[in-house]
Amino acid sequence: MPGGTDQTLRPFLWRAEKMYPDREIVSRTNRGIERYTYTEFADRTAQLANAMTAAGIEEGDRVATFCWNHHRHFETYFGIPTIGAQLHTINPLLPDEHVQYIVENADDQIIFVDPSLLPKLEGAATDAPEFDGVSEYVVMDSEVPDTDLDNVTDYESFIDGHDADFDWPVLSEDQPAGMCYTSGTTGKPKGVEYTQKMLWAHTMMTLTPQGLGIHDTDVVMPVVPMFHVNAWGLPFSTTAAGAKHVYPGPSPSPEDLANLIEEEGVTITAGVPTVWLGLMDYLKNNDADVSSLEQVIIGGSAAPEAMIRYFEDKGIEVLHAWGMTEMSPIGSVAHMKAGLEGLDDAGYMEKRKTQGLMVPGLEFKIVGDDGEEVPWNGEDFGELWIRGPTVTQEYYKRPDANEEDFEDGYLKTGDVVSIDEDGYMKIVDRAKDVIKSGGEWISSVELENTLMAHDDVAEATVIGVPHERWQERPIAFVVPDEGIDEAALKDELLALVKDEYPKWWVPDDVVLIKEVPKTATGKFDKKVLRDQYADASMFEGSTPEDAAPE
Known part of the structure; x- marks a missing residue:
């Protein structure tokens, strides 16, 4: 569409600079707290755009980041896509072979890297032909540490001397603007490209009250990593709203987060449940003023009641918010909708624990094993299929996955869900995680939520282990708090499940472990446990005859 009227990211930056010039961007870095305004941010973003152009970056090229959450990383969020290049955020927690595959598959031209992550990148890049296409490494600092990499520049030198004005091009809304890869726990990571329009539409969806409802008065701190699906789009939506940004930097501790909330007046923050469990424990034992905080957005897995x-x-x-890399990423948010004011406490909490209502602009259906749509009754469940302007229609260079995961414009998510009469979605399980025992389904998610409701449980996950007679049986893995009676805890946890679910749902064993393995995005990695515990005979319990489904 000519005339610059396409839906792109550029107007969000323009609006923040012109209408909120003095609003702050605050960043915790290895050098301490750094802060500046939208005016200064816009100037530095233009300098970055000029620097990349001088370095030979052209429209359509991919520029990667290997970074934590801070202001320089934020500058790439606008500096790269608004010149027509593609922002490719790489998860530094991935194994080296996945990083190598991703860099080669994406054909990255420049990689921005944090000083603390430079050794990790060196490990993946040294003598790796997959990195032959990378022309330059830019360290996100004002100096370059000792490194074995070639063609390394520090960020401040990279942008220094370049003009703070840039002749921003008029871009098509179909121009690729971003790229992320799935974590690849079941195979090679799959690339997802985001067009300008997809990121624009996601920003507008999340700005609505039915999304995240960010206002210009808000102070937003994304703890979810900026390498994880663009920090759930918060850098874009916070800018579009003209709100204040707070970036917590590398590996923030619960104390760091509490201090930032108190000192910067954070009103909205977001991350996976383990982050908030840590903050909760810190607040129970320390004096910290978090009274400014109004909203905690939780995704990745369910939050304990x-x-x-x-x-x-x-x-x-x-x-609660739910989404996927393939969806830019937010798809649903658990707001309480009109008409539910009369719910009692139990009913209210049940809504809060769901993944919520779809954000405006998305359309979905629930498909059963028979290929037919499942009714909205809160009991029947099937696979979630979804489509809309923020949902990708293909994986990058993966025709095999495209044939399997897309149909009639829908993304087949792999999430097994139920929808209640009010439209609230509840994830029963991932298709690969649901446990089939004696021909009946057991939801690992529901069991995990029940186990984590116990006061002495820090983390819990449940997997299905092969069983000679019953096909699979549930085994629970629990991280207990320190100093508890382990034998008594096991008995109490099994009793909790027995009180809520049929006998055949009760795990055959509760295994106490020091830590649940995590994926590169911080989710529980059940694949690791399945590989370690592949036989039901390894466990204490054995399914009694009356505890198995008929």
Whole structure:
């Protein structure tokens, strides 16, 4: 569409610079707290655009980041896509072979890297032909540490001397603007490209009250990594709103987060449940003023009810959000909709624990094993299929996955869900994680939520282990708090499950471990446990005859 009227990211930057010039961007770095305004941010973003152009970056090229959450990383979020290049955020927690595959598959031209992550990148890049296409490495600092990499520049030198004005091109809304890869725990990572329009549409969706409802008065701190699906789009939506940004930097501790909330007046923050469990434990044992905080957005996995109640008792709303890399990423948010004001406490909490209502602009259906749509009754479940302007229609250079995962414009998510009469979605399981025992389904997610409701449980996950007679049986893996009676805890946990579910849902064993393995995106990595515990005979329990499904 001619005339610069396409839906692109550039107007969000323009609006923030012109209408909120003095609003702050605050960043915790290895040198301490750094802060500046939208005016200064816009100038530095233009300098970055000029520097990349001088370095030979052209429209359509991919520029990668290997970074934590900070202001320089934020500058790439606009500096790269608004010149027509593609921002490719790489997860530094991935194994070297996955990083190598991703860099080669994406054909990255420049890689921006944090000083603390330089050794990790060196390990993947040294003598790796997959990195032959990378022309330059830019260290996100004002100096370059000792490194074995060639063609290395520090960020401040890279942009220094370049003009703070840039002749931003008029881009098509179909121009690729971003790229992320799935974590690849079941095979090679799959690349997802985001067009300008997809990121624009996602920003507009999340700005609505039915999305995240960010206002210009808000102070937003994304703890979810910026390398994980663009920090759930928060750098874009916060800018579009003209709100204040707070970036917590590398590996923030619960104390770091509490201090930033108190000192910067954070009102909205977002991350996976393990982050907030750590903050909750810190707040229980330390004096910290988090009274400014209004909303905690949780995604990645379900939040324990005890945590929801803890924060809500402090006047902090806990919002479940669900999404996928393939969806830019947010798809649903657990707001309480009109007409539910009369719910009792139990009914209210049930809504809060769901993945919520689809954000405006998305359309979905639930498909059963028979290929037919599943009714919205909160009981029947099937696979979630979804489509909309933020949902990708293909994986990058993966025709095999495209044939399997897309149909009639829908993404087949692999999430097994139920929808209640009010439209609230509840994830029963991932298709690969649901446990089939004696011909009946057991939801590992529901069992995990029940186990984590116990006060002495820090983490819990459940997998299905092959069983000679029953096909699979559930085994629970629990990280207990320190100093508890382990034998008594096992008995109490099994009793919790027995109180809520049929006998055949009760795990055959509760295995106490020091830590649940995590994927590169911080989710529980059940694949590791399945590989370690591949035989039901390894465990204490054996399914009694009356505990198996008929």
